[in-house]
Amino acid sequence: MQNRTEQRWDIFCRIVDNFGDIGVCWRLSQQLANAHQLPIRLFIDDPETAQKIIPGYQPELGPQTINRVEICSWPNACDAIQPADVVLETFSCGIPQPYLSMMQPHTAWVNLEYLSAEKWIDDFHALPSPQANGLMRYFFFPGFTETTGGLIREHDIVLRNQHLPNETPLLSTLHQANLPEHALKISLFGYPNAPIHDFLHILQKSQQDSVVYVPNSSILPQVAHFLGVTQTSVNATYQRGKLHIKILPFLSQDDYDSLLANCDINFVRGEDSWVRAIWAGKPFIWQPYFQSENTHMVKLNAFLSRFYGDGDCDEATKQAIFELDCAWAQGTITAALWQNYIQQHTLIRAYTHARTMALAEQPDLASKLVIYLQKICVQV
Numbered sequence: 365m366q367n368r369t370e371q372r373w374d375i376f377c378r379i380v381d382n383f384g385d386i387g388v389c390w391r392l393s394q395q396l397a398n399a400h401q402l403p404i405r406l407f408i409d410d411p412e413t414a415q416k417i418i419p420g421y422q423p424e425l426g427p428q429t430i431n432r433v434e435i436c437s438w439p440n441a442c443d444a445i446q447p448a449d450v451v452l453e454t455f456s457c458g459i460p461q462p463y464l465s466m467m468q469p470h471t472a473w474v475n476l477e478y479l480s481a482e483k484w485i486d487d488f489h490a491l492p493s494p495q496a497n498g499l500m501r502y503f504f505f506p507g508f509t510e511t512t513g514g515l516i517r518e519h520d521i522v523l524r525n526q527h528l529p530n531e532t533p534l535l536s537t538l539h540q541a542n543l544p545e546h547a548l549k550i551s552l553f554g555y556p557n558a559p560i561h562d563f564l565h566i567l568q569k570s571q572q573d574s575v576v577y578v579p580n581s582s583i584l585p586q587v588a589h590f591l592g593v594t595q596t597s598v599n600a601t602y603q604r605g606k607l608h609i610k611i612l613p614f615l616s617q618d619d620y621d622s623l624l625a626n627c628d629i630n631f632v633r634g635e636d637s638w639v640r641a642i643w644a645g646k647p648f649i650w651q652p653y654f655q656s657e658n659t660h661m662v663k664l665n666a667f668l669s670r671f672y673g674d675g676d677c678d679e680a681t682k683q684a685i686f687e688l689d690c691a692w693a694q695g696t697i698t699a700a701l702w703q704n705y706i707q708q709h710t711l712i713r714a715y716t717h718a719r720t721m722a723l724a725e726q727p728d729l730a731s732k733l734v735i736y737l738q739k740i741c742v743q744v
Contacts, residue, residue, distance in 0.1 A: 438460060476513075550575065551579070556582050575609075620637070634652075634653055
């Protein structure tokens, strides 16, 4: 059996959801390379988009190593490369045919699936699937229970979020003197079908001061429409009634973590920002990616039941959470739903923090993946 640190890993990432896929893959690649001392090659199909997530990455320079991860473009770099001992296919992105044809029976081929809280995940996690080419493909499901693949988590992220530095360039931006000191601080990130205009209108009419931080993303046109401007300006602040809107530049992953930890409520979407909101330990509203036949609502309800379903969360608090989350995911929001959520905010904050700490006690995804691959490599 190979020594674990001698195993070479190739990770394939197809960027289909702006920054969510590369966000997950880049975090995982760094953890495997640094925390577990593994040789990692990350193949990406959209270097220009990846450049915004990976600090210092310059696609025009070709393959390069950043933070111990070798980054290669796909498919250009795949034609003549010898497959690694471990091949991690993320989100069923497909392995390039030239590379696939060179994979051997001893290659450990694992598909990292999307995160879900649905109960069937526990039964299907880690199962093998024989392929037509004679290879074995294994399915690894991230999740919220001990019997799944866990969540991506750096060993110190929860502690870092609880003990943020007093001043960083981002915090200096957030703590500008012209913003109300005791306002409700909200980060806003979502898909374009989120009810952005209606939500901002509710905050504008509220009796409570609020500051909404909007990182550069696909919802900026909706924000501009609400403000009555052609387009918003980065670092500009807009005021409408009790509402203050601060437009932020595109944030690095570390800065986005700091933003989430600094806010009272976080609106997130997809997978990467969803998990980061959990580690921030603050109340959050998650917008799953829209799917036909209301599949996204099945996923949302499964998560809400899993995260808030135990007896420690009282019924009134749970109802406020479920009603607002479900409405938001379906593209609607009302002042009554928002007010009910705010009335329960103190209890939601305490419960969310407790659930964050409980999940942080479980092994993280990278660690479970490494242990799982050790077992597979013995079998193959």
